[in-house]
Amino acid sequence: MTRVGLIANPAAGRDIRRLTGGASVVDNYAKRRVAECVLEGLAVVTEPPDVAVMPDRSGIADHAVSEAPDDLAVERVEMTVEESAADTRRAAARFRESADAVVVLGGDGTTRDVALEIGDVPLVSVSTGTNNVVPTPVDGTVAGAAAAAVATGAADADAVTDRHGRIDVRADDVNGEKRLTGLAAVEITDRSFVGTRAVIDPSELVGGVVSRAHPSDIGLGSVAGCLEPLAPDALGGVALRLDDPEATARSVSAIVAPGMTATIGVTERDRLEWDEPATFDVSDVVVGADGERELEVVDATVEMTPTADGPRLVDADAALGAAVEAGALVREGPLLEER
């Protein structure tokens, strides 16, 4: 029997970027509806996979189980719920062993948490977060159908997935070694505190490394992409050092957060190979990943290294196209004379 995992992060899409920028509000009512669509989509193939859903305290999983189509076997993953990112990671670790494909509802932060644990299981990432560089704004039903196609083998996983990169961060400061991983970008801000997580003020960005670059890759990826795009599955990454646009020879107009554009001065841009680190000497900064501030670092050298170990992301259109070729969406009725 094939199996698809579903992870819907109740905490996605509710941070301060709703206030500082133009991030859309994704409330849990909306997430429940998307989860419902995913299950409906999973049932589209002839022999739908079993479904395991990450439990939560916001009723998303409960709703999914109770509203699931009749012919779909849906269960909650047996695990403790902490109402934190640890839930997402724990569920992903389970799915690494037990699922043939995983659908994740969240933003870059949620997808990163899944990616850290999911290994090679193909991932369909649906944007319900604030920052959505990696996840795609695909309809939940389509995402479910694509996951079903991959999980049941109707679509060849190798043919319809791309391997995303990731960036590993290591910092040694007075309080010891700190580590962090980003998918699309890791960035340094010269604000001293991790408060509401989101990077609030683009002028605070001092640099970082991206694994992909395009003007549409909101955040540091957009800054890098304004100079030279780098495809998500391209080799290596790009390191950037930034400054006040008044103080630099070159600056770019980038999309730094949902609803927020800024002119950013670029002092240096370096193309990095896989496993080639970029280092930054810092005094009092916060290091973030994918637009969320994470680590406070004082007087340290920060090392940022792009690696080829990111998640395998399913291209939903390609997966459904492959399913058509495999005939997985056609049901032959009984011949007329047999009726």
Next chain:
Amino acid sequence: MADYTLETEEGRREALRRMLTIREFDSTAGDYFADGEIPGFVHLYIGEEAVGVGACAALEPDDYIASTHRGHGHCIAKGLDPKLMMAELFGKQDGYCNGKGGSMHIADVDSGMLGANGIVGAGPPLATGAALSIDYDDREQVAVGFLGDGAVAQGQVHEAINLAATWDLPAVFVVENNRYGEGTPVEEQHNVDDLSDTAGAYDIPGVTVDGMDVTAVAEAVEEARKRARDGDGPTIVEAETYRYRGHYEGDEQPYRDEDEIEKWKEQDPIDRFSELLVDRGELTEEELKELRDEIEAEIEEAVEYAQDAPLPDPSEAYEDMFAEMPPEIERFASQARADGGSLGGDRR
């Protein structure tokens, strides 16, 4: 400039001092209430210090706040004097309200404090009103309405936020979600998961932040304040926090267990912030201890002040009903004054 801001080392030290002061004030108030020296009842803010202090750190001194029944923390965060607060709790003439308000009604409108409030959900309409005055007079202030999670279910809260949003008034509504409305869990009182989700109904932003992190609260309220001052109207900031004590002192709390409380204490806002400052080298363990000792002494002094302060004369009961005392009250007031308090309580 704000009284204190988390952007400077000095301001961060002040924020820590105020959080510690709130905790010391409230645990002391709890003790004296248990001993019977404080009449009535008290609702303590212990555990929620990061919310009041974070929010007030984002405000200017002449901004207004409207508080809740759990108001001691807001008072201290806004800069009210613990001595006069304690005197009020003890029912003394020197208290903020001359002994007529007590724990649940401490106010000092000149300091921007529109009062603690015994009615759940009554603060937001007052904050909307203060924002109306600000807007009407083209002043540079904002008004912050604090409310608990329980108050989100109140009709007048909806009316207040709707009015402020419709008129783009310079208001901020800070929802202190401490997980329980009196004894009932928040999940059993609201259908939305994040209380900030209600913002969508008013077409204003709503954010949910870690209410055990003073920096996170301050950042959100600062952004909300900017928005309010820019003429873009109110914002709902939900701070997820936890009260360590019962709804009121003496609440036996059958609705939760010790494990849950302990788990939240691991996120203690004061420990988190002081550890951060120590980690950053802004504060030594020794200085932290000195600060704690200093505050302990300050609150001890507040208690002594309150204990030594005179009780109000019974004639005080007739004061402050109106700007202009009507004859209906005057006849009792003059009698009480004539009695010099010796016949306190006699009505004729």
Next chain:
Amino acid sequence: MTAQAEIERAEETEAMTVREAIRMGLREELERDEDVYLMGEDVGKFGGVLEVTSGLWEEFGDERVRDTPISEAGFIGAATGAAATGTRPVAELMFSDFMGVSMEQIMNQMAKMRYMFGGKTEMPVTVRTTEGGGMGAASQHSGTVHAWIAHFPGLKAVAPGTAAAAKGLTKAAVRSDDPVFVFENKMIYEQQGEVPTDEEFTVPLGEAAVEREGEDVTVVATQRLVGESLQTADSLADDVSVEVIDVRSLYPLDTETIADSVRKTGRLVVADESPLSYGVHAEIVSRVQEEAFFSLDAPIQRIGTPDTHMPFSPPLEQEVLPDGDDVREAIELIT
């Protein structure tokens, strides 16, 4: 002072309706004090559902004549908060029957803040509202609830019976630093009277007015029943000399003017449209027996709504609505 003397003292008067008198009072206060503004449901462009504020929005703009959502708790609460923070709102509650919606803010905030805070706030808020049956508006738009407010500590309440009182009390309410409720009986908006045009004319809170001097019986009336009692007095003039007092201010209440009159006439009829039990009548009767017990020559009579709601159908409404005939019967009973 008698009302006549008040009018005569005024240098200039003009005949106008109660509605126009209130509007004149509001306009003058808006002109006099920039801190004053009006707010309420449809008080602006619409001009007020009973047209009291008609024209003021055009004159003063939408900052100073503000249409609110249908949100009594919200805007009465906002008026309370605004009064505490430096402005002087005048809120209109379209029908006093809607007061219940905003009662929390009235009773626990507006009325109590100054006291609970030991005087550490101001509360210069005015609430105007309409009362009274007689237009077939049924129970939820015809109530007379002023006894609630007059009863509740921390609030002041006035209820004009003449056009002059309507202007003077409105202005006094706006100028007062205390919360004052102005109860306007909607059936007398068209009632005419001489009104002083002086912009400084006010009727002090706590002063009743003798509208008609008499020797045999005192009728203490409010609102619509002032005019009806005056008509009754005129019709009885050949047989009995009736003194008519307009209470004007329910709280504070001018005990002295009423007691003085009873000392002179020895007989009293109290006429107020609110329900009879536990209300305005009881208060006036109590004060008279405290102050002038030994001057009374007959049992005091009360005219009011007989503890029913205001019914819809005209014959039912007329049955319970107190009027000049009820006052006449009461006078005839004790003279």
